[in-house]
Amino acid sequence: DIVMTQSPDSLAVSLGERATINCKSSQSVFFSSNNRNYLAWYQQKPGQPPKVLIYWASTRESGVPDRFSGSGSGTDFTLTISSLQAEDVAVYYCHQYYNYPYTFGQGTKLEIQ
Amino acid sequence: EVQLVESGGGLVQPGGSLRLSCAASGFTFSSSWMHWVRQGPGKGLVWVSRISTDGTITTYADFVKGRFTISRDNAKNTLFLQMDSLRAEDTAVYYCARASTTLDDWGQGTLVTVSS
Numbered sequence: 647d648i649v650m651t652q653s654p655d656s657l658a659v660s661l662g663e664r665a666t667i668n669c670k671s672s673q674s675v676f677f678s679s680n681n682r683n684y685l686a687w688y689q690q691k692p693g694q695p696p697k698v699l700i701y702w703a704s705t706r707e708s709g710v711p712d713r714f715s716g717s718g719s720g721t722d723f724t725l726t727i728s729s730l731q732a733e734d735v736a737v738y739y740c741h742q743y744y745n746y747p748y749t750f751g752q753g754t755k756l757e758i759q
Numbered sequence: 760e761v762q763l764v765e766s767g768g769g770l771v772q773p774g775g776s777l778r779l780s781c782a783a784s785g786f787t788f789s790s791s792w793m794h795w796v797r798q799g800p801g802k803g804l805v806w807v808s809r810i811s812t813d814g815t816i817t818t819y820a821d822f823v824k825g826r827f828t829i830s831r832d833n834a835k836n837t838l839f840l841q842m843d844s845l846r847a848e849d850t851a852v853y854y855c856a857r858a859s860t861t862l863d864d865w866g867q868g869t870l871v872t873v874s875s
Contacts, residue, residue, distance in 0.1 A: 695865035748806035
């Protein structure tokens with residue numbers, strides 16, 4: 647199984663500041679035949695299901711604000727929120743869909759400082 | 760608008776069974792691979808199972824293999840998860856999810872509690 651490890655486990659950032667969450671996979675999730683990283687980021691607010699923010703490591707889902715961006719390749723990935731808004735308070739998960747079983751990171755809880 | 764509505768959760772004793780349903784609308788259900796993902800109380804997301812568009816291909820996480828069965832009824836736009844031999848550690852909110860690129864759309868979930 648591919649193990650996904652996020653850092654940090656929790657993060658407190660001031661409004662308007664940058665938030666950065668890292669995700670490392672135990673093996674590469676890059677598929678060379680289509681040049682894609684099978685890595686997604688989800689946001690989950692309390693009492694709600696997860697919502698996809700980013701897929702293919704860096705493609706923003708339709709309707710997601712452009713302050714959210716994803717980067718990285720192979721085994722190391724980053725989710726960046728360029729200017730934190732109050733509504734961004736949530737738990738964020740990275741997820742590999744490269745092979746089965748699908749796996750998720752343990753989650754990063756993002757709060758306002 | 761894609762809608763996924765899970766039902767069938769509840770309280771069950773260890774060793775018991777439950778059948779979860781996920782009613783789908785707003786998209787072509789018969790063309791979509793579907794998944795179940797669970798989340799224990801205060802815990803993270805754990806993938807459980809998937810099923811192909813016609814139901815001929817199924818995949819399970821090791822911890823449910825032989826106990827859970829995923830199935831679908833394309834005529835009724837409904838996904839199922841038959842859960843047998845339930846254990847306390849199966850206690851979780853169970854989400855169904857539609858796969859397009861990744862797990863693109865999720866239901867609100869249904870809570871399964873396994874306790875005596």
